[in-house]
Amino acid sequence: MYQDFYLHLVSVNSEANARRIAMVENCFGSSGQPLAEQGRVLVGEGVLTKMCRKKPKARQFFLFNDILVYGNIVINKKKYNKQHVIPLEEVKLESLKDEGQYRNGWLIRTASKSFAVYAATATEKEEWMAHIEKCIEDLLRKSGKQPPSEHAAVWVPDNEAAICMHCKKTQFTVLNRRHHCRKCGSVVCGPCSSKRWVLRGQSDKPLRVCLQCYDDLTRERARVPPLAQPAAHTPHTAAVKSALDTAGSGGDSSADDDSDDDDDRAPADHSHDEPKFYGDGEKTEETNNHSSKETK
Ligand SMILES: [Zn+2]
Ligand SMILES: [Zn+2]
Numbered sequence: 001m002y003q004d005f006y007l008h009l010v011s012v013n014s015e016a017n018a019r020r021i022a023m024v025e026n027c028f029g030s031s032g033q034p035l036a037e038q039g040r041v042l043v044g045e046g047v048l049t050k051m052c053r054k055k056p057k058a059r060q061f062f063l064f065n066d067i068l069v070y071g072n073i074v075i076n077k078k079k080y081n082k083q084h085v086i087p088l089e090e091v092k093l094e095s096l097k098d099e100g101q102y103r104n105g106w107l108i109r110t111a112s113k114s115f116a117v118y119a120a121t122a123t124e125k126e127e128w129m130a131h132i133e134k135c136i137e138d139l140l141r142k143s144g145k146q147p148p149s150e151h152a153a154v155w156v157p158d159n160e161a162a163i164c165m166h167c168k169k170t171q172f173t174v175l176n177r178r179h180h181c182r183k184c185g186s187v188v189c190g191p192c193s194s195k196r197w198v199l200r201g202q203s204d205k206p207l208r209v210c211l212q213c214y215d216d217l218t219r220e221r222a223r224v225p226p227l228a229q230p231a232a233h234t235p236h237t238a239a240v241k242s243a244l245d246t247a248g249s250g251g252d253s254s255a256d257d258d259s260d261d262d263d264d265r266a267p268a269d270h271s272h273d274e275p276k277f278y279g280d281g282e283k284t285e286e287t288n289n290h291s292s293k294e295t296k
Contacts, residue, residue: 013278016278017041017042017278018036020042020278021035021036021040021042021064022036024042024045024062024069027077027078027079027080028071028080028081028083029079029081031071031080031081031082031083032069032071032080032081032083033083033085035064035069039065039066040064040065040066040067041064041065041278042062042063042064042278043063043064043065043131043135043277043278044062044063044127044128044131044275044276044277044278045060045061045062045063045275045276046060046061046124046128046273046274046275046276047059047060047061047073047120047272047273047275048061048070048117048118048119048128049117049118049119050070050115050116050117051102051105051115051116051117051118051157052115052157053155053157053158053180054157054158054159055157055159056102056118057072058073059071059072059073059117060072060073060080061117063128063131063132063135063277064088064135065088065135065138065139066087066088066089066135066139067085067086067087067088068085068086068088068091068108068132069083069084069085069086070083070084070086071083071084076273086108086110086113088132088135088136088139089136089139089140089143089145089147090110090111090147090148091108091109091110091132091136092109092110092136092147092148092151093106093107093108093109093129093132093133093136094106094107094109095107095129096116102116102118103118103122104118104119104120104121104122104124104125105117105118105119105125106125106128106129107154109151109152109154110148110151110152111148111150111151111152111201111202112152112201112202112203113152113202114151114152114153114154114185115154115155116154119275120272120274124274124275127275127277128275131277148201150200150201152182152199152201152202153181153182153183153184153185154185155180155185155187156180156185156186156187158178158187160187161178161186161187164187164188164189164192165186165187165188165210166186166188166189166192166193166210166211166212167188167189167191167192170189170191170192172187172189176189176190177190179193179208180193180208181193181208181209181210181212181213182197182199182202182207182208182209183197183199183207183209183210183213183216183217184209184210184212184213186210186212188210192210192211193208193209193210193211194211195208195209195210195211195214196208196209197209197213197214197217
């Protein structure tokens with residue numbers, strides 16, 4: 001009975017659910033994709049602090065029974081943009097220990113992207129994680145799929161590295177820019193990340209890796225029989241390198257894929273709203289109904 005709880009909610013409260021989803025769609029406007037879908041339920045929503053490349057930023061999250069959606073807050077509860085949609089089937093969560101100012105956090109990991117988020121309180125962290133895990137569990141059970149075993153690296157925030165994490169020499173400046181290894185997430189200097197590798201799951205194109213990861217990957221590949229080798233390329237030509245380098249803004253290749261990072265329009269409104277999980281209220285209702293039915 002409990003295992004189809006979210007599905008059950010659709011029939012119990014489909015109208016409220018449809019209204020909520022329409023509201024989310026509305027808030028994203030034309031910047032988002034249609035979210036209403038047969039069987040989809042909005043499980044909860046709230047603001048989480050997402051660790052971005054430069055610093056932590058407030059982002060609005062919507063947990064559906066099959067996807068996790070987040071975006072930038074333009075006007076609180078009214079307008080969001082930069083919508084990201086993550087299929088929950090691909091998600092793995094990993095709790096983070098509290099560290100200094102970074103508290104109540106966990107990792108959201110997928111094959112193509114991984115990042116840390118932080119809730120306002122320990123209770124909210126617990127709630128979020130439990131709801132997300134429950135949705136993942138239900139999905140995987142229904143589909144019979146296995147969760148992915150490989151996940152993208154979590155990027156070390158820029159300000160945590162004053163010097164290159166590989167050579168431990170290069171100091172970062174306006175000219176000596178920071179780059180991120182796509183394999184391990186380290187912040188490294190240009191020369192220490194001059195190599196490229198095809199990291200399946202992230203892209204079909206060769207991506208920037210640090211020299212350490214390049215060595216590891218090369219050694220790993222040497223162990224695999226030639227026929228089973230994945231097509232990995234390490235372009236050395238200046239043409240390819242400059243193409244890769246100019247692809248990102250300002251020649252910094254790291255400034256590419258996390259497009260929400262450089263948008264600072266989130267309001268400086270720090271009043272805290274607790275997350276809302278729609279299952280909770282209705283669960284009691286449903287359980288009550290159930291028990292009253294059963295006692296009859
Ligand atoms: Zn270096
Ligand atoms: Zn690396």
